[in-house]
Amino acid sequence: MSPRERSMVPRAEFDSYYGRPILKRPTWKVPDVPAYLTLGGAAGASAVVAAGAELAGRPELARAARRNAAIAALAGTGALVHDLGRPERFLHMLRVLKPTSPLSVGSWILAPFSALSAAAVASDVSGRLPRLGRLAGAGAAVLGPALATYTAVLFADTAVPAWHEAYPELPFIFAGSALASGAGAALVTTAAAECGPVRHTAALGAAIELAASRRVERRLGLVGEPYREPGRARSLLQAGKLLTAGGVATVLVGRRSRTLSAVGGLTLLAASFLTRLGIFEAGVASAEDPRYTVAPQRARMAERGAREGTPSGRPLGTAG
């Protein structure tokens, strides 16, 4: 800014047009989209947990996890539909199958996942067609990890600097967070005694999530600022981390207490939501400040220019 900053038609600055963002702010709604991400993650992880429990011969846990998967998937779908500008056109999601569109891929995961997990629960509840029910559960388990992680690609596959640049780590954050929240859901709905494996799941998930988050903060440089510098995103992310840690500690400590397990489980679910919301907000912040768009691109051009000695990679700030 000019030292003699005066209030006027701002003198042209070279960083952006009147300080306006270059990118559009994502229009996704809060809480719809973070909620969808959380629920989808929890659903996906739950389906895997259910399959694990099935295999490990823990029918109670399996049933609870299946139910959680179905409920979370349906609720998540609800959140997703609610986020649409034209909810009645939800089915248009299945018009095409586009590998280039994470949301298209995701829809094609979510739809069968929801159907399969619902079928599994229906079979459970009615006691009918148990084999098919189990098969459905297995199918959901296969789709579950995809459901939990595709959303990371959903974010990353945008021009939003803080999301796109974090594409290597985001899936791991989402996977970890999904595991913790899926486990958390199980902890809420299952007897404490049944929950041994999910406690471990929670701990592992938390570890993956925290490790990946740390890497994002360190690796990203300028674009990582919204994740690490004071602001709404960082507050949410820190709260998420605290709750994750707290939730894991609680479920590990409260191993025998149904109440503590449930509290810990809920804490993990909340943590997962805060983490997604934090990442969402970090992205929004990075889209709204043109610096995050321009500076890395400029740096890239400079680098390219230095490397190739071509005019296409003009050095910073000179006319070409």
Place this chain on the structure above:
Amino acid sequence: MAEAHPVGFQWVMEAKKRGATVIHVDPRFTRTSALADVYVSLRAGSDIAFLGGLVNYVLENELDFREYVVAYTNAAAILREDYQGPDDLDGLFSGYDPDGRHYDSTTWQYEGADTPSPGSGEMTETEPAQGAGGDPSASRVGGAAGRAASYGDTHGSGGAAITGKPRRDETLQHPRCVYQVIKRHFARYTPEVVSQVCGVPEDQFLRVAREMTENSGRERTTALCYAVGWTHHSVGAQYIRTAAILQALLGNIGRPGGGILALRGHASIQGSTDIPTLFNLLPGYIPMPHANAHPDLESLVGDEEKQAGFWGNMRSYVVSLLKSWYGDAATADNDFCYGWLPRLTGNHGTYQTVADMADGKVKGYFLVGENPAVGSANAKMQRRGLASLDWLVVRDLVMIESATFWREAPEIETGEMRTEDIATEVFVLPAAAHTEKDGTFTNTQRLLQWHHKAVEPPDDARSDLWFYFHLGRRIREKLAGSTDERDAPLLNLTWDYPTDGPTADPSADAVLREINGTGPDGSALSAYTELKADGSTRSGCWIYCGVYADEANQAARRKPGQEQTWVAPEWGWAWPANRRMLYNRAAADRDGNPWSERKRYVWWDAKAGKWTGEDVPDFIPDRDPHYVPPESATGPDAIAGDDPFVMQTDGKAWLFAPQGVADGPLPTHYEPPESPVANPLYRQQQNPAREVYPRRDNLLHPSGAQPGSEVFPYVFTTYRVTEHHTAGGMSRTLPYLSELQPELFVEISPALADERKLQHLGWATVVTARTAIEARVLVTDRMRPLTVDGRTVHQVGIPWHWGPGGLSRGDAANDLVAVALDPNVHIQDKVGSCDIRPGRRPRGPALLEYVEEYRRRAGITELTGTEGVTP
């Protein structure tokens, strides 16, 4: 031009692409400046000094196109001995009458010319002088309007006719020849003085001078484009005169790429002056008869007939007009019903009328596509006028402020008016839009273009043609059988147009055909040269004769431009005679050869014995370039082979104007009626012949050195933005235009913002003695303070489109503007002095007190700023 004539500006860009240098002179850096090669910021209201500087540069350095100047201008004419100019008289010209505040032009005449003007004194009652109407361009229509100005009543009809040709010294050495006189006159406009008056750095001025002169002459031409930045001044006509002198000296008139191009305003503003609804004119720039000077037809046209040029045939134009109006009732025996024409007794211009209206003298008023409550100077006075009527008819597309004043005028809020006190009966009649009626517009290049009706107008909406036809029909019905002599013109009026369609819309085609005129056999005429003075021809507007040639609507011609020459003569129809460039005889030299190959346009084909070229020659088709008329010849017969300016009585371009201009034969710089700057040139501060209205509702500021002028320390000027149209009826009501410029704003420089603590996007109050308005502030480097006469002058830019109605709203800039007019054309000044303060203006009665306080501080009375000679 990019702002107000964007599509026209494509041709400037086209020229630029081909290497033209584009120079923009404007107080503000505008969208035009952005595309110009050279931008000159000057003080609003100082252009005569700038242009005068250019004239001086040309004369001082003998850069004039000498052959052209000697042959085609009046440079060689010798003036009387007793002419004196501003140098001799401290800012006045000889002949000034301080009591009547007008000039007697006797001393401005050519030596030996016949009876000079009787002066205007005896002609006028209310106001000293008046002339032709014309928006930006009285002189745009060249001789016609310039000539008409002389008919106004400054000189009376033909009173100042110059008969016989002046004595000439073609060496231009005679000390009293026009060339030497103007050389002396403009000598004072040195680059230093230009800089001092205009605030333009000398080197910048010299750059313009060089560019212009280097690009003029035999091989090259330079064009000047102007609009109301030049005309809306109390010396507006003189601005154009200065430009005309410059262009005539450089040989830039009548030649391709040259000219002084008026960028006129509305779709048919040119048409509105050609077929005028102007008090002082009849169609075709024929003067309205004056009670004093024109008791009969002979007095109107007699003297004209003795003159050279096409005005010599004026009798046939007037008789044909009377025939087309009064038909068979008009006969040679009854002077073709000349006696039925109403007479003028002075200035009946719109500002005079509004003043009379405010004083209760006018009872009924028609506003037909006009929004004076926003668009006219001193809009407050306009609204007072409207509120003092018995009845008002508004015809418009939308509910404009001039129709809703009785409930929405700012004066209601201040308590100056109360709705229930306003006795005006208001009729609002919806008008049909251009797509809902047939008709012609005449654009800025005098081109008539027909627009076809596409759909029926909605509901009660009707064309103005419909309204006036049926109103006339009804009035005639009401008066039917009347034997009152005063009703005779109405009852004998030719008023039988065929009607058509569900609403009985009269045929515009039939009206156009009447305008064109018919011959003895009733068939359409094809040229005004066919008009007769014996009553055997009819024509509603002689200059439009030919638009219906061959019984075809020539204005509706739409041969694609791509399929024609660059002159595109088969698109629409231009008056006169479908001529696209006036005075184009000047494109050839004295012998009739093109001045240069590059600038070929119209030339003499000696073999064929006729003029030919790209355009319809503006000359007698077979007149040899070396023809010398006999002494006794009059009218067109008196035009010599080297007299290209065929509407001038001497056939020459007037560097010095011995007649026709009310405020001096030469332009000289005066300060605007209100200015914080004392005229750096001489004691005379303002145009001594400007028209003022000393009234409570039109108070003026002290100016220059007068005490109190410091209370209004800034110069303001008003202007347009591309996104809006004039008073807003056609733009502030439309969402797509309103969103582009949603609010009134004022533009100021960062330095002024500092000085007055104004915040970007904050509110400001702008104050004059009339009232105060508020606007959002745009602080921008595009506005710069100027150094004028050693001191800093700040300018405030105010776009004037806004008013209280519509989607995009704001105060009206014209509430600030005073009525102080150019004496030739009675047009307002868009420039004035003001104060500007941060914050919103007071509301309600507090506003009145606020403005009153300013008046007190400046010591303003009704007489302030109205003096003729500066004391």
Place this chain on the structure above:
Amino acid sequence: MSQASTGNRLSGPLHDVAGEAGHEHHPPRMGFFTDTSVCIGCKACEVACKEWNAVPEDGLSLSGMSYDNTVSLGASTWRHVAFIEQIGHGPPATEPFAADGAPAETAEPANPGDIRWLMSSDVCKHCTHAACLDVCPTGSLFRTEFGTVVVQDDICNGCGYCVPACPYGVIDIRPGDGRAFKCTLCYDRLGAGLEPACAKACPTQSIQFGELDELRERAADRVEALHAAGRPEARLYGESPDDGVGGDGAFFLLLDEPEVYGLPPDPVVTTRDLGAMWRHAAAAAGTMVVAVGAAFLTSRGRRR
């Protein structure tokens, strides 16, 4: 579909965009060359676009951004004319950002008399690799036979994905309607052999419509002419097929850095990294399975 072309399917030069989208006998790729050096900022393009496409009014507020009260492209603004007031011509005196992204000081202009008012009409770029299109889950955004990128308003369900995907910040959701909108390059008009409304209106031909290949030639000539005329600052933006989006279908001649006009200096289509993204996601998904497996395995002992 030949495998060889898949490299092009997500980034890099792509010769035949319409063909790649399955249009078999298609017209040449059409686009815009917007020459901002002749723009007079009249905004006819904005109005003509709105009139033709019945785009609603977008708010009546004074922005203070010079004469630009439109502010940016959006769902209800498909053409946007930017206005930039500058003192001092030529290249900026300082770097826009230090390498760490801190905003640089703007120096006082060297020659304050030198004002420049840049105007530029922005529009959707109709990218060769259009992120908006590729991420659209419904197929609402599609590639037309003219190689342009169009939202089909009978399909869009307002998922909003295209919005953050666009590297130029063009497309947006219209509040109250819920669907995404942007320039269609007047798809309906092109079908009728007409030029787009904005280009047709433009008084100075700042907006030139035509076959992209031909426009690129024209643009190269124009830059050369401007350079020869002593305007070294003229440069093309978005015309190169080698750039991050494979070249824009609507490209520009600018007189300053892109970011001055609110354009990203070196945008890259996000889908360029899509393969890597999916790979990382797959790895993360695998990690989930492994983690759950491990959790059950490590818990097995404790439960009997």
Place this chain on the structure above:
Amino acid sequence: MGVRTWIEGWPAYRQLAGPDPLGRGVAAESSGSRDLVARTEQADRVVRSICPYCAVGCGQRVYVKDEQVTQIEGDPDSPISRGRLCPKGSASKSLVTSPARVTKVRYRRPHGSEWEDLELDTAVDMIADRVVRTRRETWQDTDDEGRVLRRTMGIASLGGATLDNEENYLMKKLYTALGAIQVENQARI
């Protein structure tokens, strides 16, 4: 068969079966897009006109469908404008179809505080009465010195410059016959 068409119309199926496996183009095309026609193509007629705003006089083409103006754009044949229009000219369709237009006669009686309705015919008749009356009341045959005036100073008019020449002509003709001389035009303003 219904199912078959339905399947074949399903873009995802078209992706698999057609030349657009990624669903970017032909496969994703909607029925709306397929049936899209520029509305200028559907016009019943195209009428040549001239922009009503400024004196440049740009050519316009007015597209009419079902007696409504559906589009106005530049006329490429015009040697003046070559098909181009500025923002005002481009807004002409909005101007002529604007909901802000007054389309009914509005009447405000003296001292009234509201608009009232009036039949057009009645309004014109009332105006004719007022003109006749005012003219009579304010008629001047001669001035104090006996010079002929033949006029009324009670009636004035201010006309806009968006009016056609034909309209101005009838106005001037009628006013002059009425003896009204304070007939002015925005050309003065």
